Amino acid sequence: MLTGRDENRTGLIQFHFHLLSTLPEIQLLIFLAFLLMYLLSLCGNTTIALTVCxxxxxxxxxxxFLANLAVLEICYSSVIATISLTGCGTQMFFFVFVGGSDFCAYLVAGSLVLGFLLSLQxxxxxxxxxxxxTKEIDHFFCDIPAVLRLACTNTHVHQAALLIVSVTVLTIPFLLICLSYVFIVAVILQIRxxxxxxxxxSTCSSHLTVVxxxxxxxxxxxxxxxxxxxPEQGWxxxxxxxFVTPVLNPLIYSMRNKELKDSLTVADSGGPTG
Incomplete structure (x- = not known):
C-alpha cells in the first residue's frame, strides 16, 4: 500500500511504455511499419508545405490552410517520443496543442491560441x-486516458475536463464540417x-472519408x-x-489538386514557379 509520501513523489517518476509485443520479430515489424508511415507522412507533408511556400x-x-495542415501533421506525428515525467507532460501538451489547432482556421492564429490554452490547462x-x-504506460505515447490510469486518486474531475476539451475540439468542429458539406453538396448538384x-x-467523398x-x-x-x-483498443x-491520416492527407487533400500537381511538376522539371 502506498503512503501519501510515496504518492506525491511524482517529480522522481520515470515513465516507460508497455511493449506491444515481447517477440523480437514482431517488435521489428511494428517498428518498420511505424517508421514507414512516419517517413511517408514527413515526405508528403513537407513537399506540400514547401511547394505552397x-x-x-x-x-x-x-x-x-493546406500548408498549415501539412505542418501540423508533421508536428502531430513527430511529437510521439520521450519519457520522463516532464517529457511525458511536454509530449501531452504538444499533442493536444497540435491536435486542437488542426480543426479551424481565421483562423490559423485563432486555432493555435485556442489549442495552446486548452492543452496547457x-x-x-x-x-x-x-x-x-506503476510507471508503465499501456500505450505507445503519453495519451491522456492511458496516463490517467496511473493516477493514485479519484480522476472524475480530470475526466470531466477531458470530456469538455474533447467536445470543444472534436464535436463542434465536426458538426461545422458536416454543415459545410451540406452547402457543398447543394452547390455540386447545380453543376450541369x-x-x-x-x-x-469523388474529390469531396475522399475529403469526407479522411474527416x-x-x-x-x-x-x-x-x-x-x-x-x-x-488499452488494447486504445493504441x-x-x-x-x-500515423494513418497524416499519410492520407497529402494524397487526398492536396495531391489530387490540379494546381498543386502542376506546381510540383514544374518544380520537378526545374522550371520557375510562381
Whole structure:
C-alpha cells in the first residue's frame, strides 16, 4: 500500500511504455511499419508545405490552410517520443496543442491560441495528480486516458475536463464540417455536367472519408468513459489518427489538386514557379 509520501513523489517518476509485443520479430515489424508511415507522412507533408511556400501562385487562403495542415501533421506525428515525467507532460501538451489547432482556421492564429490554452490547462491539471508506483504506460505515447490510469486518486474531475476539451475540439468542429458539406453538396448538384458532378463528388467523398476516419477514431478514444476504456483498443485506434491520416492527407487533400500537381511538376522539371 502506498503512503501519501510515496504518492506525491511524482517529480522522481520515470515513465516507460508497455511493449506491444515481447517477440523480437514482431517488435521489428511494428517498428518498420511505424517508421514507414512516419517517413511517408514527413515526405508528403513537407513537399506540400514547401511547394505552397515557394510557388507564389499558390499564395491564396486555401493553399495557405493546406500548408498549415501539412505542418501540423508533421508536428502531430513527430511529437510521439520521450519519457520522463516532464517529457511525458511536454509530449501531452504538444499533442493536444497540435491536435486542437488542426480543426479551424481565421483562423490559423485563432486555432493555435485556442489549442495552446486548452492543452496547457489540461496538461497542468493532469500532471498535478499523484502517480502510483506503476510507471508503465499501456500505450505507445503519453495519451491522456492511458496516463490517467496511473493516477493514485479519484480522476472524475480530470475526466470531466477531458470530456469538455474533447467536445470543444472534436464535436463542434465536426458538426461545422458536416454543415459545410451540406452547402457543398447543394452547390455540386447545380453543376450541369454529369462528369463534373462525378469528379467533384469523388474529390469531396475522399475529403469526407479522411474527416470521418479522424474524428470517429478520436471520438472513440476521448468521448468514452474511463470505465469502458480499453488499452488494447486504445493504441490500435490511436495509430489511425497519429500515423494513418497524416499519410492520407497529402494524397487526398492536396495531391489530387490540379494546381498543386502542376506546381510540383514544374518544380520537378526545374522550371520557375510562381
Amino acid at each position: 515557394t510557388d507564389r501562385s499558390l499564395h491564396t487562403p486555401m493553399y495557405v 489540461l496538461t497542468i491539471l493532469i500532471f498535478r495528480l499523484p502517480f502510483c508506483s 455536367s454529369a462528369a463534373g458532378r462525378r469528379r467533384t463528388f 470521418l476516419l479522424q474524428y470517429s477514431c478520436c471520438s472513440f478514444i476521448y468521448l468514452q468513459t474511463s470505465s469502458s476504456y480499453s 490500435v485506434v490511436s495509430v489511425v489518427y497519429t
